[in-house]
Amino acid sequence: MTEPAQDRSLLLHDLFDRQALRHPDKVAVRDQHGELTYARTAQQAERLAALLRQRCPQPGARIGLHLRRGTQLVVAMLAVLRGGHTYVPLDPAYPARRLLFTAQDADLALVLSDQPLPAELTALPVLRLDAPAPPTAQAPAPARPVDPGTPAYVIYTSGSTGRPKGVPVPHRNVAALIRACEPRCETGPEDVWTLFHSYAFDFSVWEIWGALLSGATLVVVPPEVAASPQATLDLLAREGVTVFNVVPSVFRHLARTAPSRRTAVPSALRYVIFGGESIDVRDIRDWRAALGRGTRFVNTYGITESTVFVTLRPLTDEELDREPDTTGQAAFASDLGEPLDGWQLRVVDEHGADIQPGRTGEILVLGAGIAAGYLDMPQLTAERFPLLPDADGTIRRHYRSGDLARLLPDGTYCYAGRADDQVKVNGHRIELGEVEARLREAPGIRDLAVVCALSRLGEPQLTAFYTPADPSAPDHAPTAQPPSPDQLRSHARLVLPAHMVPTRFVPLPELPINPSGKTDRRALADLDTTRPRR
CATH class of the missing domain: 3.30.300.30 (ANL, C-terminal domain)
Incomplete structure (x- = not known):
């Protein structure tokens, strides 16, 4: 099996350290309680990493993060990666039974927490980061080399069977994602991003590492603010946010609230990047009518198993200004766009053959972002990550998405729903x-x-x-x-x-x-x- 060449020197914590050397005094992450510069974030992460090397001396441990959204979440992620380990989100907002399943399925070696664990999790080894005196290592522990193929995180995604599936995603996949997206979105150190979503949702991977690996500032949005359209719009304006990532169903509430605003508008906002659901162009038009035309909108298609994004599709002014048809819908809204550099997308029929124009088939993804499979689920991995010949006959790992797309005569692939949305009545x-x-x-x-x-x-x-x-x-x-x-x-x-x-x-x-x-x-x-x- 031949995979695309990868730069094996790229690790997430190394890429962060490069930004810390370039911009040591720049704010890396800010929450409602304070902020950390790039240099300070790196220092705190290294101190915690030294402690983790003592607590978990063997590299490759899976470490749960049971933390509030804030600056210390980013510190903990970097510390786990520096220690050669893998972080597993345990968002305290999730039900305790779901957290217990995740902890047991991932066989966690340790949990980092800033609050008491739910009763269901008290048997787990825990390191509290909210102690009066922050924990420190008794003696410096040497750093270990980390392979880019080491999983950076395991995120659990729901399945049609009702049993969540752990998806381990290596450093090199995330590095490839950031490298492929930066030129498409033209982001850089001058930008201000938000961490708007739960860190147990893979959209947050793009929010966190897209910001920090480009030298930008990451503003952590408290859950209670994210739940309020008015408070969210206020935060976007107050913080001068330039890159905002959001799922369409949440953006709809923001677009509805925008016309009634009487305070500052988010005039600095350069990009709204959609993910996770199909968009409704009417919401974007509502936003532009209320807040102006200074923001660019980008639609994405992606899957946890392919490292967040597979394709990007910028929406042009000409498309958004076009007179809506009688239904108010727009065909370009379902256009999947172009795959990221290093990613490939195929759409095949039930026999595995690439579909012809006018037909609908299942989306297969291959390339730089494909995970190796599901955690400790070999049978499902073999089913959903098959080894198949690509267009030139080379055998490569594909991911069967379960999503459907229709091929138009002009070569455009349009999203057409889920294959497992099929029911029998x-x-x-x-x-x-x-x-x-x-x-x-x-x-x-x-x-x-x-x-x-x-x-x-x-x-x-x-x-x-x-x-x-x-x-x-x-x-x-x-x-x-x-x-x-x-x-x-x-x-x-x-x-x-x-x-x-x-x-x-x-x-x-x-x-x-x-x-x-x-x-x-x-x-x-x-x-x-x-x-x-x-």
Whole structure:
């Protein structure tokens, strides 16, 4: 098997140290309690790394991070990497049972924490970083050489089976990601980034290392601020944020809040980079109408198993200014864009052959960002990370994403939903993504998700949960009043075969989101089984 050549000298902590030498007095990370310069961050990380070398003398240990979002989180990450170890996020905001599963599955050697552990985790060895006297090593311990193939982190991603899967991602993958993205986004030391997401969500990998490895300043957004659109907009303006990474469902709330602002606007914002979900161009147009045209918007497609991003797709002014069609949707919003340098994307049919224009197939990814597999799950690794011939016949590791794309006649790949969104109702195979796409065409719809759950008789049925649009929003005609369930059902019958029309239509003020900021379909399914039938 032949893999792309990699610069084996690139390690995340070494790359950080290069920035510390260039900009020792520049602020590296800031939270609501204080800030650390690059030099100070490096010094604190080295002191903690020396202690970790004593506590975990054998390199390659997996160390849990049970820490609040703040400056010490970055210090701890760097310390773990300097010690030749791998960090495993244990976000305190996650349920204790999920943290226990992660800790046991990852076989943690140690947990770094700044607060008492949940009762479920008290049996784990722990090093408290919030002690009155910060812990220090009794004697200096020599640094160890670290191979770029050593996993930098293990992030757990949910699976269709309901059992989370650990994805170990090596240093060299993250270094390749930053190297590939920097010229595309033109970021550098003058930028101010946010850590907006949970560090247990892989989008944070780009936020943290994209900022710190380019010499920029990373502003940690407290969870309570991230939960408030008004507070988030205030922070973006106050901190002079220039690079903001966000999932579309959260950006939607920011775009809705922006027109009502009476305080400073985030005028320094150069980039909004989307990830994790499909975008709605109407939200971007709402933002531009309220806050101006100074911000550039970039859509991404990515997967935890391929190191955050696979492709980037800048959205141009010409596209965003184009008159929306009758549905308010825009075809370019689903354009996957170009793969990053070192990444490759293929779309294949059920026989493994590359698809032809007009067809839909599964997205396979190969190249610099592909992880080696799942942690201690060899059977699933073999299934999802197969060794296949690429276009020139070379056998290489691919990742089967489970995502679908359609090839247009001009060679553009457009995202087409999840393969595992397919359900079977009354003998018919139904793609939930297709049902959602057609229902979103109805006027007056802002957001919508379709789930399949069991009826009281134990039979599968589709339920559409939706949030009504604000008729006063710039991209919606004043006559587009929010539809009632009966009106949306009538629309569905016009655009979908009878077997694809949901049984129930439920308006909600907002769709629930999970800790990663994505639509929480499991919560909707639970809601569907507990709501009184109407």
